[in-house]
Amino acid sequence: MLDQVKGGLIVSCQALENEPLHSSFIMGRMARAAAEGGAVGIRANTAADINEIAQNTDLPIIGIVKRDYEGSPIYITPTLREIEELAGTGCAMIAFDATDRPRYQGETLGDFFQKARAAAPGKLLMADIATLEEAVRAERLGFDCVSTTLMGYTAQSAGHNIADDDFSRLKAILAAVHIPVIAEGHVDTPAKARRCIELGAHAVVTGGAITRPQLITKAFTDAIYAT
Numbered sequence: 464m465l466d467q468v469k470g471g472l473i474v475s476c477q478a479l480e481n482e483p484l485h486s487s488f489i490m491g492r493m494a495r496a497a498a499e500g501g502a503v504g505i506r507a508n509t510a511a512d513i514n515e516i517a518q519n520t521d522l523p524i525i526g527i528v529k530r531d532y533e534g535s536p537i538y539i540t541p542t543l544r545e546i547e548e549l550a551g552t553g554c555a556m557i558a559f560d561a562t563d564r565p566r567y568q569g570e571t572l573g574d575f576f577q578k579a580r581a582a583a584p585g586k587l588l589m590a591d592i593a594t595l596e597e598a599v600r601a602e603r604l605g606f607d608c609v610s611t612t613l614m615g616y617t618a619q620s621a622g623h624n625i626a627d628d629d630f631s632r633l634k635a636i637l638a639a640v641h642i643p644v645i646a647e648g649h650v651d652t653p654a655k656a657r658r659c660i661e662l663g664a665h666a667v668v669t670g671g672a673i674t675r676p677q678l679i680t681k682a683f684t685d686a687i688y689a690t
């Protein structure tokens with residue numbers, strides 16, 4: 464799967480319960496549109512959406528399940544329950560939070576990684592990270608790739624954007640780890656996506672700028688009404 468997506472665009476097709484496009488049917492059609500536009504892969508949330516997307520495209524899917532748990536800020540595939548839900552789908556890769564934040568019931572990332580490997584045989588494992596240190600640790604633990612998904616979304620990385628200073632944080636991660644690095648999060652223009660690939664990112668994941676029309680609309684209205 465990693466060979467298949469090399470140098471290309473993966474489109475994240477997600478709409479949570481509180482979003483206007485929340486619907487597996489719509490995510491399936493979003494994935495079909497992404498395929499028509501030349502995407503090489505899809506990132507999707509929940510087994511239901513993944514199954515629908517698999518009916519609509521042959522593209523490899525990165526699966527996640529977002530779920531909140533009491534006492535932990537981690538919500539991207541946080542426990543074994545979500546890994547098991549994804550193991551039962553046709554997704555090629557499972558992504559989960561690999562940040563340095565407290566996990567549900569105090570579990571360590573290392574322990575969770577081992578359990579995930581055992582519970583999802585045949586699936587690649589992607590580390591969703593926010594910092595350079597987390598990327599290095601993910602490689603050491605044995606993840607198949609890292610993705611910069613959570614950069615800017617954790618206390619440690621607050622205010623960071625992958626594109627800052629000509630992608631300096633992405634460059635530092637690329638220089639430090641040897642497993643494939645996927646550029647994800649705030650890659651919201653074609654020019655940024657191209658730059659990530661030029662710098663050596665294995666692939667780019669773009670979500671909101673393609674599949675969240677409420678955000679796309681807001682960019683237009685903000686510009687029109689700016690004072």
Ligand SMILES: CC(=O)N[C@H](C=O)[C@@H](O)[C@H](O)[C@H](O)COP(=O)(O)O
Nearest residue numbers: 475612616648649650669670671672
């Ligand atoms: C932080 C978080 O929960 N990110 C999620 C991860 O799956 C998605 O909501 C994002 O859309 C995805 O990472 C792509 O990023 P962007 O939408 O910025 O292109």
